[in-house]
Amino acid sequence: MPDSTAIDEALRQVLARDAALLALMPDGVWFDAAKPGCKHYVLLTLVSEEDVATFPGRREYEDALYRIHAVALDTSADTAAAAANRIDALLENVALVVAGYSWMTTHREGRVRATPEDPVDPSVHWQVIGGQYRVQMAPVWGVQDGD
Amino acid sequence: MAIKSGRLGNVKMGVDLATAANLISINNWTLSLDTEKVEITCFLDVNRVYLPGMRDVSGGLGGFYNASELKLIGATDDDVPSYLVLIPDTTAAAAVYSGPAYLSCEIEVPVGGAPTVKGTFSAAGPWTLPTGA
Numbered sequence: 001m002p003d004s005t006a007i008d009e010a011l012r013q014v015l016a017r018d019a020a021l022l023a024l025m026p027d028g029v030w031f032d033a034a035k036p037g038c039k040h041y042v043l044l045t046l047v048s049e050e051d052v053a054t055f056p057g058r059r060e061y062e063d064a065l066y067r068i069h070a071v072a073l074d075t076s077a078d079t080a081a082a083a084a085n086r087i088d089a090l091l092e093n094v095a096l097v098v099a100g101y102s103w104m105t106t107h108r109e110g111r112v113r114a115t116p117e118d119p120v121d122p123s124v125h126w127q128v129i130g131g132q133y134r135v136q137m138a139p140v141w142g143v144q145d146g147d
Numbered sequence: 148m149a150i151k152s153g154r155l156g157n158v159k160m161g162v163d164l165a166t167a168a169n170l171i172s173i174n175n176w177t178l179s180l181d182t183e184k185v186e187i188t189c190f191l192d193v194n195r196v197y198l199p200g201m202r203d204v205s206g207g208l209g210g211f212y213n214a215s216e217l218k219l220i221g222a223t224d225d226d227v228p229s230y231l232v233l234i235p236d237t238t239a240a241a242a243v244y245s246g247p248a249y250l251s252c253e254i255e256v257p258v259g260g261a262p263t264v265k266g267t268f269s270a271a272g273p274w275t276l277p278t279g280a
Binding site: 054055057 | 173
């Protein structure tokens with residue numbers, strides 16, 4: 001039985017296991033929220049997800065949009081930009097291997113860039129650079145699933 | 148029979164009813180039972196008047212392009228008709244629309260989505276409708 005959360009975790013693992021990305025973002029790769037104290041990290045968020053069905057009443061593929069961006073407490077955007085480029089190199093049109101699924105596509109649909117001020121200390125800013133990535137995976141239904 | 152969700156639908160295809168097997172990656176079908184009308188309007192009628200003619204059976208089916216399922220595409224060049232079974236509800240096995248048909252199809256490959264396949268068909272012989280239709 002395909003496990004949809006395995007797609008989230010596979011995506012996180014692709015980024016978390018890359019030494020070049022971790023050198024730029026040493027505080028790791030996080031889903032939705034980083035642990036307190038992180039100053040250089042990558043954040044993933046599931047923006048939207050749609051299951052597209054076929055007969056006999058089950059999903060043919062899962063269409064997900066992830067927001068993935070580098071976050072750095074830095075006066076310069078250089079490190080965050082370099083991390084965003086590395087994220088793109090790791091994901092754009094690169095097959096995502098997930099048990100129970102067949103990969104269809106991974107591609108960026110748009111850029112993300114912001115420089116919000118720190119909520120505690122407005123004199124410092126965060127550099128946020130990344131993109132929104134479309135990931136489409138087709139479940140591989142087994143005999144036990146009625147195929 | 149109560150109203151059921153379309154998720155319980157299905158389409159089978161083969162050379163006859165006995166060999167008809169599931170068409171995979173299909174998620175919609177339509178059946179048109181369009182009866183032509185013969186006009187018999189005469190003098191002194193207060194409006195146009197028609198009589199029913201012969202019923203035409205045709206329709207379409209569509210879904211995602213799947214390289215493991217090319218029966219629909221192969222059937223477009225067949226000299227003999229395929230046999231289609233259109234099922235509104237797989238939990239009501241007897242209530243199906245079936246018959247021989249000639250098929251055409253079209254494949255669409257969008258850059259931002261999954262490739263789709265869309266077929267159309269016309270009756271190639273008598274069709275069977277559910278009891279009560």
